[in-house]
Amino acid sequence: MELLNTFIQLLDSTVRLSVPLLFAALAGLYSERSGVFDIGLEGKMLAGAFAAGAAAAVAGSAWAGLAAAVTVSIFLALVHGFASITHRGNQIVSGVAINFIAAGSTIILGQAWFRQGGRTPLVGAEDRFGAVELPFADALSGVPILGPLYSDLLSGHSLLAYVAFLLVPFTWWVLFRTRFGLRLRAVGENPAAVDTAGISVAWLRYRAVICTGVLTGFGGTYLALAQNAGFVKDMTAGRGFIALAALIFAKWRPVPVMFACLLFGFLDAFSIRIQGTPLPLVGQVPVQFMQALPYILTVVLLAGFIGRAVPPRAGGVPYVKER
Amino acid sequence: MSAPYAKLPAWADYGLIPLINLFVAFLVAGLVVLLVGENPLRAAVILVEGAVGRGQAIAYTLYYATSFIFTGLAVAVAFHCSLFNIGGEGQAYVGGLGVALVCLTFDSLLPWWLTFPLAILGAAAFGAAWAFIPAYFQARRGSHIVITTIMFNFIAASLMVYLLVNVLKPAGSQAPQTRTFLEGGQLPKLNWMLEAMGLTVRSAPFNISFLLALLAAFLVWVLIWRTRLGYEIRMRGHSPRAARYAGVNEVRIIIVTMLISGALAGMMALNPVMGDQNRLQIDFVTGAGFVGIAVALMGRSHPAGIVPAAILFGMLYQGGAELAFEMPGISRDMIVIIQGLVILFAGALEHMFRPTLQSVFASFSPRSVGIEASRGERA
Incomplete structure (x- = not known):
């Protein structure tokens, strides 16, 4: 029973830690499937988190925070689009730029507006996306095994966490069952064909990066208003890059993206859990190794040792209409 | 049409x-x-004055510029081969390990002018080694160099924290850093050069690795525009297909380019580790690897552009510190924004x-x- 409880707690924190990864990775999925590489997920999520924290603190409403986060993230996504779609600039360079702009401006503006060393003021519980109890969570908690699974693991997460997991089937549906999704995937593989069919490559890609902006805004809001009570400087702490790793690990497919995020979330939760305690067989594992593991796994995957990750064919290549 | x-x-x-x-x-x-x-014009005046107003400030500006010349050259060499080495940060960090190991071994045995060449080799070798794996995977297995080098930055950070906390930290010390190097592991300062020009420098970390950076810039120019290898690198960068047709061994060129790039990034570590702090500390790179991207883009990947661009960023770093002092609303993170904007407008x-x-x-x-x-x- 003790073991089961520990296990459920571990899974519970796995879910919590994988939600921001999931938002960011799904965000990247839209953009990259349309042929626009985006290493600026980190920056957009960070800017979103700042906007969410600032707006929620000023307006006193979690929804205002979410709206601000999504607006700011979409703006940065459009900057990325403007550079890489309209002006056919280097997508990697543009992504790097957005990461720096977000990292610097969140601190500068945060300090200038709130004067708390780059933080936003603490947001009260009522202005955050707090825990949502699923129906019958209390009543069922007495049932052995299934009870704790339901009431501790499935119930009691933030509303945004449920949104994140519902977005997985939704994204699958959009990408593989709608006209928009078909065209989005096509424009990432062969933009010339899409262009020949009379569909605007630029407009499709712009819509894709807007989707990315919306989702990174959600991810940032989750960090600032569900996991924490406000924005703290550099609060994404590389999660945007882990999400990128998850996206590659999942070979740019929605359902595997969820499992990859859960895996990386689990590694994170596990390394927090085992800090200082030796494991059977291997002895003490350094925390730093656990922290580096998602990155190591991604490198190994990319090198083709576990299957092969083939990016969308037109990814990273600006589309030049034939002259 | x-x-x-x-x-x-x-x-x-x-x-x-x-x-x-x-x-x-x-x-x-x-x-x-x-x-x-705040008033942007006043901010600009404070920034420029803070960067070049006094001898002391100029020395600091050149100290920062030294690091950026190395990392800028590192990014630029890879650019010429149309490879985007985002891993300068990690390569410099690991390069610091090379410097530290040489200094810790030889600082009590050799004078600085014998330790220095060994430390250069150590920095270059460790930096190049950290670039080798991404390069090999790109060349042989087609994994995207941008993603692998990003991942290697994080892996380097974890590795170095582990080494500093568990291996390199002297017994009985709390701070995660190596012991201070003795005389033989400390680079001489160049402040006398500025003083010879009539400026006063009280104490600044401006050191001899600045001259090494200028030499490296010259050698990169020779390499890229005056050697057969450089020609092959540029050919591969312009058109991989043409290079293949001309008989260039693509795998070799990618790996060699990345080794040079990693070595240059690694040599950046000489400046802070051996020239200033005289010990290996956590996070001593402080973003210089990323500044290199902005510097290379601004300098259009040419050493003649990179050196002024690096000095400009040195001014921003030094002047930014003064600015933070004068205008409390503006911290040094302003530089990060400017860096991002330069990358956006001069790059993307x-x-x-x-x-x-x-x-x-x-x-x-x-x-x-x-x-x-x-x-x-x-x-």
Whole structure:
């Protein structure tokens, strides 16, 4: 029973830690499937988190925070689009730029507006996306095994966490069952064909990066208003890059993206859990190794040792209409 | 029929366009200063004065510039092969390990001028080794170098924290850093050079690795434009297919380019580790690897552009510190924004003003943009 409880707690924190990864990775999925590489997920999520924290603190409403986060993230996504779609600039360079702009401006503006060393003021519980109890969570908690699974693991997460997991089937549906999704995937593989069919490559890609902006805004809001009570400087702490790793690990497919995020979330939760305690067989594992593991796994995957990750064919290549 | 990338005169291409891009980047940065509620012009004056106003400030500016020359060259060499080495940060961090190991071993045995060459080799070897794995995976297995080098930055950070906390930290010490190097592991300062010019420098970490950086810049120019290897690198960068057709061994070129790039990034560690702090500390790179991207883009991947660009960023770093002192609303993170804006406007949006400029030039002198020729055809 003790073991089961520990296990459920571990899974519970796995879910919590994988939600921001999931938002960011799904965000990247839209953009990259349309042929626009985006290493600026980190920056957009960070800017979103700042906007969410600032707006929620000023307006006193979690929804205002979410709206601000999504607006700011979409703006940065459009900057990325403007550079890489309209002006056919280097997508990697543009992504790097957005990461720096977000990292610097969140601190500068945060300090200038709130004067708390780059933080936003603490947001009260009522202005955050707090825990949502699923129906019958209390009543069922007495049932052995299934009870704790339901009431501790499935119930009691933030509303945004449920949104994140519902977005997985939704994204699958959009990408593989709608006209928009078909065209989005096509424009990432062969933009010339899409262009020949009379569909605007630029407009499709712009819509894709807007989707990315919306989702990174959600991810940032989750960090600032569900996991924490406000924005703290550099609060994404590389999660945007882990999400990128998850996206590659999942070979740019929605359902595997969820499992990859859960895996990386689990590694994170596990390394927090085992800090200082030796494991059977291997002895003490350094925390730093656990922290580096998602990155190591991604490198190994990319090198083709576990299957092969083939990016969308037109990814990273600006589309030049034939002259 | 449109030809948006018709030829501009060289001075416009290499001088005017980068200047316009830079100007716009600073204009937007000025808007951020306005948002914060300060006067951007006053901020600019404080920044420039803080960077070059006194001998002390100039020495600091050049100290920072030294690091950026190395990392800028590292990014630029890879650019010429159309590889984007985002891993300068990690390579410099691991390069620091090479410097530290050499200094810890030899600082009690050898004078600095014997330790220095060994430390250069150590820094270059460790930096290159950290670039080798991404390079090998790119060349042999086709994994995207941008992603692998990003991942290697994080892996380097974890590795170095582990080594400093568990291996390199002297017994009984709390801070995660190595012991301080003895005399034989400390680089001489160059402050006397500034003092010889009549400036006063009280104490600044400006050291001899600045000269090494200038030498490296010259050698990179020789390599890229005056050697067979450099020609192959540029050919691979312009057109991998043409390079393959011409018999260039692509795997070899990718790996060699990345080794050179990693070695240059690694040598950046000499400046802070051996020239200033005289010990290996956590996070001593402090973003210099990423500044290298901005520097390389601004300098258009040419050493003659990279050195001034690095000095400009050195000014921003040093002046930014003064600015933070004078205007409490603006911390040093302002530099990170400027860095991002420079990368955006000089890198990703480098062609934004080109069509406008071309039509302006065309209206003044059609000959310069080749419009005359097409008119002639029609006639």
